Amino acid sequence: MTKTRVVLADDHTLIRAGLRMVVDAQPDLTVVGEADDGRDAVAIAETLRPDVIVMDIGMPSLNGIEACRQIREKLPETQVVMLSMHSDEGYVLRALKAGAKAYLLKDSAEADLARAIRAVAAGKSFFSPAVGKVLLEDYMRKLQRTGAEDSYDLLSPREREILQLVAEGNSSKDIANLLELSVYTVDTHRAKIMQKLNLHGIPELILYAVRKGVVS
Amino acid sequence: MAKANRLEIADASVDNSSAFAFHGASGLETTPPSNKLRWLFLGVCGFLLALLAASGFIAIRFLGEIHAQELRVTHTLAERAQLLSDLLLSVQTYNQAVQQVLTQAKVDREQTARGRIDALAFEIDSDLKQYPVARDSLEAALVEGIQDVFSQQRTLYISVIATPPDDRQRRAQPAVDEYMIRIQSQMVDYSSRLKAWNGERLQFADQELALEFGSVRAGLKTALTVGFGSGFLLVMAGMAYIVRLERQTHKRYLQLAQSQREMQQLSARLVDVQEDERRTISRELHDEVGQALGALLVDVGRLSTELSDERPEVRTQLDNIKSIAERTFHEVRNIALLLRPSMLDDLGLVAALEWQGREVSRRSDIEVEVQSDIASDTLPDEYRICIYRLVQEALRNAVRHSGAKNAKVTVQQSANSIRVQVTDDGRGFNPTYTRGLGILGMEERVKRLGGTLNVDSGVDHGVTLTAELPIPSEQHLT
Numbered sequence: 001m002t003k004t005r006v007v008l009a010d011d012h013t014l015i016r017a018g019l020r021m022v023v024d025a026q027p028d029l030t031v032v033g034e035a036d037d038g039r040d041a042v043a044i045a046e047t048l049r050p051d052v053i054v055m056d057i058g059m060p061s062l063n064g065i066e067a068c069r070q071i072r073e074k075l076p077e078t079q080v081v082m083l084s085m086h087s088d089e090g091y092v093l094r095a096l097k098a099g100a101k102a103y104l105l106k107d108s109a110e111a112d113l114a115r116a117i118r119a120v121a122a123g124k125s126f127f128s129p130a131v132g133k134v135l136l137e138d139y140m141r142k143l144q145r146t147g148a149e150d151s152y153d154l155l156s157p158r159e160r161e162i163l164q165l166v167a168e169g170n171s172s173k174d175i176a177n178l179l180e181l182s183v184y185t186v187d188t189h190r191a192k193i194m195q196k197l198n199l200h201g202i203p204e205l206i207l208y209a210v211r212k213g214v215v216s
Numbered sequence: 217m218a219k220a221n222r223l224e225i226a227d228a229s230v231d232n233s234s235a236f237a238f239h240g241a242s243g244l245e246t247t248p249p250s251n252k253l254r255w256l257f258l259g260v261c262g263f264l265l266a267l268l269a270a271s272g273f274i275a276i277r278f279l280g281e282i283h284a285q286e287l288r289v290t291h292t293l294a295e296r297a298q299l300l301s302d303l304l305l306s307v308q309t310y311n312q313a314v315q316q317v318l319t320q321a322k323v324d325r326e327q328t329a330r331g332r333i334d335a336l337a338f339e340i341d342s343d344l345k346q347y348p349v350a351r352d353s354l355e356a357a358l359v360e361g362i363q364d365v366f367s368q369q370r371t372l373y374i375s376v377i378a379t380p381p382d383d384r385q386r387r388a389q390p391a392v393d394e395y396m397i398r399i400q401s402q403m404v405d406y407s408s409r410l411k412a413w414n415g416e417r418l419q420f421a422d423q424e425l426a427l428e429f430g431s432v433r434a435g436l437k438t439a440l441t442v443g444f445g446s447g448f449l450l451v452m453a454g455m456a457y458i459v460r461l462e463r464q465t466h467k468r469y470l471q472l473a474q475s476q477r478e479m480q481q482l483s484a485r486l487v488d489v490q491e492d493e494r495r496t497i498s499r500e501l502h503d504e505v506g507q508a509l510g511a512l513l514v515d516v517g518r519l520s521t522e523l524s525d526e527r528p529e530v531r532t533q534l535d536n537i538k539s540i541a542e543r544t545f546h547e548v549r550n551i552a553l554l555l556r557p558s559m560l561d562d563l564g565l566v567a568a569l570e571w572q573g574r575e576v577s578r579r580s581d582i583e584v585e586v587q588s589d590i591a592s593d594t595l596p597d598e599y600r601i602c603i604y605r606l607v608q609e610a611l612r613n614a615v616r617h618s619g620a621k622n623a624k625v626t627v628q629q630s631a632n633s634i635r636v637q638v639t640d641d642g643r644g645f646n647p648t649y650t651r652g653l654g655i656l657g658m659e660e661r662v663k664r665l666g667g668t669l670n671v672d673s674g675v676d677h678g679v680t681l682t683a684e685l686p687i688p689s690e691q692h693l694t
Contacts, residue, residue, distance in 0.1 A: 011503075012503070012507035012510070012511070014507055014508060014510075014511035015507055015510050015511050015514065017511070018510075018511045018514030018515050018518070019514060021514075021515075021518060022514060022517075022518055025518070057562055058502075058558055058561070058562045063561065063562050064562075065562065065563065085502075085506065085510075085549050086549075086559075086571075088559075088571045088574060088575075089574070090559065090563055090567040090568075090570045090571045090574070091559075091562070091563065091567075091571075094563050094567060106510045106513070106545075107510070107513055107542050107545050107546070109510075109513075109514060110513060110514040110515075110516075110517030110518055110521075111517055111521075137578070138574055138577070138578065141577065141578070141583075142577070142583060145577075145583040145621070145622075146583060
């Protein structure tokens, strides 16, 4: 069995060393390279073409989000796990928009890192449980204070199902196969979900799903 | 490089401040306007006014006196001339009457003629007595002379009367011819001398008046000269003093403007230094402490998974250590964020503002909405930090004082400016009277970038804080 090839990008040697131990301890994962800033990460990714890059969001010279965007543009096959200290949706949304599939909080990195790497390698999303919790709290508080309706209630069971599948990283075709529907029908559902939840783009949809605890 | 530049700036500002201190000291050395000068000025003014009043009073009084005196002199002269001509007329009439008596030999008429002559003589005597004479003067002598001549005439007449009428013509005529002409010429002589004396007297009075006038004129002249001189001096001194005051004021104004500029530079620098310091400490905390803790967490976590089955008691301890490390990690992160929001560097201004809005929403009762239409997040760092701190301070004020339920942050970018507005629906305040340090600090930051800050609020109207920042031209070009 081929091991999933991982590159670690973090400007702190200590963190990299710790993460390396966590990754290398897994039989199916291997660290093939390390980078200590964003520019370096892009260059190494281009040379090594790893399956997954674990990237710190705040790095000198080129920050993690920008590096992620460039890597995803150049190497669509390489997935990115974003490491961050912040569970704020501003970060999560931007990481998603930059093309990251997973968002991990540094304080729980050790516990979730292997799962996150495996998830993104399989084309799925992954989020630290704490992220979903914070996002949900923000959302609920806002609903409560503004007296707005929870738009999730507007969704039909089928739409909720599709929301989850989309957020987990499945394509319309995968979903169609899974649910035994036509791709066209899935697309129609997707458009309806976007409209009902007033979302613009997949990143916002994923964020919404994370917030609602639909994916984690 | 950047560090070296900053150091130079610091040195320059130290120089500035020492120069400022020197200015201040020299400013204090200039004498303050003294009270003595004021009193002197007042005294001289009073003196001048008194002089003017006295001169005017004296002049008016003197003119009145001259007029009265002139009237008096003319009056007495006219009176004397009248008396003299009356006298001369009476004497003439008298002479005619005597001639008549002499030439008319009729006895029946003689009685009445004599009566008339006596009456005339009495009249002349009384006229002479009435004539006002100055004592011991030439006038008295002249009047006496006239009296004398008239008494001679009268003696002559009495001697003529004494002769019988028939004989009179023959005996009296020669005497009359002989004396009468002499007496009459004497009379004319006296009277003309009296007239001349009167004329002299008038002249004398005129001279006297002229003399008096001259002395008063000299007095007035002196007074006016003194008045004009001191007035002139006063005006010159006053002008000099005003010029000096003006110069001083101008100098003070320049000093004030200078020190104000320096204060502004200083406070701008303070803001800079504060931001730099915060950024350094934040970076230090984040990079060193935060990352070390992060590594610790990773290691401890790994250790605890490895040991989980064999030693449960060690695992509990490791979990304990982990939770402490986690707490510290979060603390450090929060402190670092407060000092310098890393979002500004990682995600840009808009995300940082949104994050801040959510943070405030999480920690307070205010729901914050952030709306931004900044197209590209390429503002220079000082603009980003200015806007960020502005919003931070405004929201902090809203949380602390307003009791608001909602707050709204809007950032709008136009062709050459950025407009930041923070509104809340709290109880508000009167911005004319209440101007806290927070607002002053915001004003300072905004002014530094050439912008304006407007605080609009009223009791129960909430607060609307608007900042307008011009975008620098190079930014504008790129």
